[in-house]
Amino acid sequence: MTAPPHTPARKPVLPLGWLGLFPFALFALLFLILPTMNIVTGAFQTADGTPTLQNIANLFQPSILSAYWISIRISFATALLGCLIGFGIAAAVTLGNLPGWLRGPVMTFSGVASNFAGVPLSFAFIATLGRVGLVTVLLREWFGLNLYSLGFNLLSFWGLTLVYLFFQIPLMVLIVTPALDGLRREWREASDILGATGGQYWRMVALPILTPTLLGTFALLFANSFGAVATAYALTGSSLSIVPIVLFAQIRGDVLQDPHLGYALAFGMIVVTGIANGLYVWLRAKTERWTV
Amino acid sequence: MKPKAWSWLVFLLGFAYFALPLIGTLEFSLRKRRGEYSLDAYVWVFEDTQFRETFGYSVVMALLTIVFGMLLVVPTAYWVRLRYPRLRPVVEFITLLPLVIPPIVIVFGYIRLYNTSSFLPMTGTTFGTNLLLMFGYVTLSLPYMYRAVDTGLRTIDVRTLTEAAQSLGAGWVTIIGRIILPNVLIAVMSGAFVTFAIVIGEFVLAALLNRPAFGPYMQLIGANRAYEPAALAVIAFTITWFCIGLMQVASRMTPQSRAKRS
Numbered sequence: 001m002t003a004p005p006h007t008p009a010r011k012p013v014l015p016l017g018w019l020g021l022f023p024f025a026l027f028a029l030l031f032l033i034l035p036t037m038n039i040v041t042g043a044f045q046t047a048d049g050t051p052t053l054q055n056i057a058n059l060f061q062p063s064i065l066s067a068y069w070i071s072i073r074i075s076f077a078t079a080l081l082g083c084l085i086g087f088g089i090a091a092a093v094t095l096g097n098l099p100g101w102l103r104g105p106v107m108t109f110s111g112v113a114s115n116f117a118g119v120p121l122s123f124a125f126i127a128t129l130g131r132v133g134l135v136t137v138l139l140r141e142w143f144g145l146n147l148y149s150l151g152f153n154l155l156s157f158w159g160l161t162l163v164y165l166f167f168q169i170p171l172m173v174l175i176v177t178p179a180l181d182g183l184r185r186e187w188r189e190a191s192d193i194l195g196a197t198g199g200q201y202w203r204m205v206a207l208p209i210l211t212p213t214l215l216g217t218f219a220l221l222f223a224n225s226f227g228a229v230a231t232a233y234a235l236t237g238s239s240l241s242i243v244p245i246v247l248f249a250q251i252r253g254d255v256l257q258d259p260h261l262g263y264a265l266a267f268g269m270i271v272v273t274g275i276a277n278g279l280y281v282w283l284r285a286k287t288e289r290w291t292v
Numbered sequence: 293m294k295p296k297a298w299s300w301l302v303f304l305l306g307f308a309y310f311a312l313p314l315i316g317t318l319e320f321s322l323r324k325r326r327g328e329y330s331l332d333a334y335v336w337v338f339e340d341t342q343f344r345e346t347f348g349y350s351v352v353m354a355l356l357t358i359v360f361g362m363l364l365v366v367p368t369a370y371w372v373r374l375r376y377p378r379l380r381p382v383v384e385f386i387t388l389l390p391l392v393i394p395p396i397v398i399v400f401g402y403i404r405l406y407n408t409s410s411f412l413p414m415t416g417t418t419f420g421t422n423l424l425l426m427f428g429y430v431t432l433s434l435p436y437m438y439r440a441v442d443t444g445l446r447t448i449d450v451r452t453l454t455e456a457a458q459s460l461g462a463g464w465v466t467i468i469g470r471i472i473l474p475n476v477l478i479a480v481m482s483g484a485f486v487t488f489a490i491v492i493g494e495f496v497l498a499a500l501l502n503r504p505a506f507g508p509y510m511q512l513i514g515a516n517r518a519y520e521p522a523a524l525a526v527i528a529f530t531i532t533w534f535c536i537g538l539m540q541v542a543s544r545m546t547p548q549s550r551a552k553r554s
Contacts, residue, residue: 017371017375017376020367020368020371020375021368021371021372021376021379021383023364023367023368024364024365024368024383027364027427027430028386030412030427031398031402031427031428031430031431032386032389032390032393032398032431032434033386033389034401034405035398035400035401035402035404035405036389036393036397036398036401037401038401038404038405039397039400039401039404042404085306088302088306089302089303089306091299091302092298092299092300092302092303092306093299093303095299096296096298096299096300096302096303097296097299098299098300098303102303108536108537108540109310111536111539111540112529112532112533112536112537113310115486115489115490115532115536116528116529116532118493118494118495118507119493119495119507119510119511119514119528120493120510120524120525120528120529121525122514123317123510123514123521123522123524123525124313124314124316124317124522124525124529125313126514126521126522127313127316127317127319127320127321127521127522127525128312128313128315128316128317128320129313129316133316133320134312134315134316134319134320135312135316165309166309166310166313169306169309223391223392226394227394227395227396227397229394229395229396229495229496230494230495230496230507230511233495233511234495234510234511234514237515244394244396247396247397247400248396248496248499248500251396251399251400251403251500252499252500262400266396266397266400266401269394269396269397270392270393270394270397273392273393273394274392277391277392
């Protein structure tokens with residue numbers, strides 16, 4: 001990253017240079033930082049404003065804990081599978097000698113699909129794997145295989161995981177393809193000359209270099225699925241209690257026993273996604289040494 | 293070298309996973325008339341006045357978001373590059389925050405902070421709530437918008453252009469509006485298309501602020517109709533595809549922008 005060259009020429013004379021940043025600072029303060037601070041401080045206050053830890057303590061009730069637990073499990077599963085499958089696809093495109101023209105469409109499609117989350121995505125899966133969806137019907141008619149009598153359900157842990165992967169995998173492909181491109185041909189050649197097998201090259205050269213990127217992307221995918229509301233809500237209504245859905249119901253006023261529990265729920269979400277993204281930034285910084 | 297067998301296998305499995313839901317949706321959306329394929333579901337959707345109203349609302353919102361986002365981000369990114377390069381990491385960090393803080397938390401904060409009894413009672417009026425929703429969308433699009441504009445600015449010599457314009461007597465508005473903006477316009481466009489794709493189907497903010505946008509409408513139809521949701525999904529996917537496609541064309545046209553992005 002190059003800063004603009006500092007020429008000794010005269011700078012524009014304007015004593016109030018900071019005014020140029022004022023609109024942005026004001027906007028970020030009003031619509032990003034203050035609202036978030038409001039939630040964080042609210043999590044540690046009672047209704048009349050006295051400091052308390054009771055809201056946080058209230059998170060440790062079985063129904064809330066199980067919501068966090070299922071959210072964390074879904075995010076973990078979709079992040080892990082997203083990383084593995086996304087890595088496989090990116091490797092196939094970059095290293096598998098597939099025809100070169102495939103690469104452009106794969107990247108473009110990844111850009112589209114990683115943005116295709118939300119309500120329409122859930123419709124797509126209902127139309128495909130719902131009780132009268134295309135794949136469900138075809139499997140029944142052609143192979144006599146009834147998915148739903150085999151215990152499959154779109155509105156379940158694995159169903160939701162399958163749906164989330166539709167935007168998780170492409171995100172992984174988008175991030176990891178440049179990293180795979182960064183593996184220098186010389187490294188492979190050097191290890192070949194020294195008599196390493198393909199497995200040894202991957203285990204001892206390529207993977208150690210890629211590990212920070214992989215772990216970092218894992219963290220990003222984790223946060224990405226942890227904060228997703230619309231897909232799950234349109235798919236399951238409120239029947240699957242993951243944290244964003246519980247919070248959504250709290251804000252909507254469907255569950256009104258304790259307004260400050262909402263603050264604590266939201267605070268918990270910031271903590272989880274904050275940790276995940278912090279890991280991402282940290283690991284990302286560690287890899288840049290290698291890829292630059 | 294010949295393609296390796298495993299790479300075809302992985303590719304085809306991936307292809308099946310991504311193609312099947314799209315084919316399934318398309319097929320399902322044509323099934324409304326019993327026994328034959330028809331466009332009835334699409335006809336129903338396009339004839340629904342609520343569709344037209346909510347879709348129109350979201351399009352207007354998206355355009356306003358893009359305009360306001362441009363007015364906010366272009367001068368800021370320019371000013372940071374010109375005068376405060378040391379502040380760049382800070383500004384960049386702030387613009388990335390919307391990826392860290394889930395949108396549902398941000399809008400929860402809005403509802404608590406700008407309710408009718410607060411210092412800025414924006415949710416008290418329809419206009420105020422619309423404005424708040426638009427600001428919310430600008431916030432969600434900040435990571436993409438700022439990144440796109442900053443990438444565009446990297447390819448031009450901001451300092452020389454500014455000094456040349458100043459020595460010809462241009463003021464700040466002229467410099468930003470007639471020198472800087474046209475130079476980064478293509479980069480701005482690529483940010484704008486992503487913003488459009490995000491805003492058009494957005495659900496959480498619009499639902500929780502109770503605005504009649506396209507996202508909540510789709511959710512409502514999903515809960516009440518059988519074949520129309522699939523038609524809506526096809527429409528939404530087409531729009532996303534179109535926007536991202538345009539974005540990629542725009543970013544490919546940005547000179548040298550590929551050099552340092554990854």
